[in-house]
Amino acid sequence: MVAIHRDTRPFVVSAPGKVIMFGEHAVVYGKSAIAGSVDMRAYALVTPSSGHSVRLVLPDIDVDVEFDVRQLPRLRPGDLAHPGDVETLLAEGIDVPEGPGRTAVLAFVYLYGSLVAEAGALGFTMCVRSLLPVGAGLGSSASFNVVLSAALLQMTGQLQGEGATEEDRRLINSWAFQGEQVAHGTPSGIDNSVATYGGFLEYTKGHGPAPLHSTHALRVIITNTNVPRSTKALVAGVRALRDAHPAVVDSILDAIHNISVTAATLFQAPEEAAGGELERQLHDVIRMNHGLLSALGVGHPSLERVRDIAAGHQMASKLTGAGGGGCALTLVPRDAPKGAAARVAAEMADEGFCCHQAVVGGAGVAIAYSVGAEPVDKWVRSMLGHSAERAPDSDAISGFATLPEATIAMLAPSH
Numbered sequence: 001m002v003a004i005h006r007d008t009r010p011f012v013v014s015a016p017g018k019v020i021m022f023g024e025h026a027v028v029y030g031k032s033a034i035a036g037s038v039d040m041r042a043y044a045l046v047t048p049s050s051g052h053s054v055r056l057v058l059p060d061i062d063v064d065v066e067f068d069v070r071q072l073p074r075l076r077p078g079d080l081a082h083p084g085d086v087e088t089l090l091a092e093g094i095d096v097p098e099g100p101g102r103t104a105v106l107a108f109v110y111l112y113g114s115l116v117a118e119a120g121a122l123g124f125t126m127c128v129r130s131l132l133p134v135g136a137g138l139g140s141s142a143s144f145n146v147v148l149s150a151a152l153l154q155m156t157g158q159l160q161g162e163g164a165t166e167e168d169r170r171l172i173n174s175w176a177f178q179g180e181q182v183a184h185g186t187p188s189g190i191d192n193s194v195a196t197y198g199g200f201l202e203y204t205k206g207h208g209p210a211p212l213h214s215t216h217a218l219r220v221i222i223t224n225t226n227v228p229r230s231t232k233a234l235v236a237g238v239r240a241l242r243d244a245h246p247a248v249v250d251s252i253l254d255a256i257h258n259i260s261v262t263a264a265t266l267f268q269a270p271e272e273a274a275g276g277e278l279e280r281q282l283h284d285v286i287r288m289n290h291g292l293l294s295a296l297g298v299g300h301p302s303l304e305r306v307r308d309i310a311a312g313h314q315m316a317s318k319l320t321g322a323g324g325g326g327c328a329l330t331l332v333p334r335d336a337p338k339g340a341a342a343r344v345a346a347e348m349a350d351e352g353f354c355c356h357q358a359v360v361g362g363a364g365v366a367i368a369y370s371v372g373a374e375p376v377d378k379w380v381r382s383m384l385g386h387s388a389e390r391a392p393d394s395d396a397i398s399g400f401a402t403l404p405e406a407t408i409a410m411l412a413p414s415h
């Protein structure tokens with residue numbers, strides 16, 4: 001039986017989104033991929049309470065639900081063949097919303113039922129807000145599942161070091177993966193790994209994340225085309241194509257694998273070798289990876305537009321995440337003329353796209369209790385500062401939600 005940690009202080013858990021540099025989709029089939037955390041995070045504000053009521057407030061997707069915890073299913077290992085089957089255990093009268101909120105609430109029910117299993121009642125209000133665009137390829141689902149898992153593990157006293165120890169992270173990551181399974185069916189695990197561990201890493205299913213010590217600072221523009229798409233549907237589309245043309249699709253997946261392997265070598269090449277030649281090779285592999293993803297059927301005209309605008313400035317772009325719209329990344333070469341990144345972003349904004357000059361490789365999951373007299377907004381700012389410093393010469397590009405809008409007020413559910 002799990003003892004409940006009766007600490008009634010409110011706390012915040014945050015976790016970053018991710019940008020897949022190389023290897024999306026192929027990673028689902030055991031190929032190698034490279035990804036890093038981005039400086040946009042999800043935040044869960046948890047306010048423990050003594051009753052039997054759990055309120056889950058998700059303003060980004062218009063969800064505000066309340067459950068009597070005695071009605072939620074309790075799950076033991078092996079109760080379900082797949083976490084996605086949690087729906088079948090819902091008691092009559094349990095109200096789970098339709099639409100985008102459904103998978104989020106089902107992931108919550110699954111994680112609550114598994115982690116609070118025999119521990120009796122555990123009441124609280126949890127509000128999750130995210131600076132990540134929802135459903136755009138930056139791993140918003142994974143950072144959501146990481147903050148859920150970490151918050152529930154923390155409240156049930158299952159973390160040794162408030163999420164900071166190796167064992168804490170292993171535990172958070174494995175539960176967040178199950179949350180991703182509720183939503184996606186067959187996730188590779190790369191998104192939840194980046195959201196948990198942060199940094200920049202190489203990932204192969206079954207081997208887990210391996211930190212990649214890049215010797216080169218990356219300047220990356222992330223562009224959200226604002227074209228909605230579903231990760232689950234895109235992953236299923238690639239699976240159907242592979243079922244129809246196994247030899248062809250497997251050779252594309254192998255080519256993507258070889259791109260990730262090549263890129264890992266390039267990222268780790270000695271600094272002396274980092275001249276134009278190295279950047280030219282990175283440019284080539286980005287371009288080829290995008291073409292191969294298009295061949296898998298996960299491209300979109302908006303992504304081609306991003307690629308064309310970048311190419312007009314001698315920069316390479318590729319879709320990132322599941323594709324079909326959503327986000328693309330553009331590598332800004334070190335020797336790009338001053339202001340070039342801002343000009344690219346302005347051209348993209350003219351198309352209705354949003355751009356963000358990302359800092360890649362910041363911290364993973366973090367848990368924080370409010371401390372003493374520290375003003376709460378200052379405290380939230382310091383949490384946002386977990387990511388690496390911005391490059392001093394970075395152009396001001398901010399089409400995404402950023403501070404100061406992201407104050408604690410957005411974390412507090414309206415009553």
Ligand SMILES: Nc1ncnc2c1ncn2[C@@H]1O[C@H](COP(=O)(O)OP(=O)(O)O)[C@@H](O)[C@H]1O
Nearest residue numbers: 058060100104130135136137138139140141231
């Ligand atoms: N801020 C959020 N609040 C609640 N749920 C979220 C939030 N962000 C993401 N989600 C969950 O993740 C889903 C989107 O995940 P997905 O389609 O995998 O796209 P991506 O992970 O690329 O953003 C949403 O439908 C919702 O279930």
Ligand SMILES: C[C@@](O)(CCOP(=O)(O)O)CC(=O)O
Nearest residue numbers: 024025137139187188321322
């Ligand atoms: C397409 C895929 O490689 C990444 C999906 O990322 P996102 O949910 O679009 O952020 C799927 C996976 O790795 O599980």
Ligand SMILES: [Mg+2]
Nearest residue numbers: 139141142231
């Ligand atoms: Mg996702």
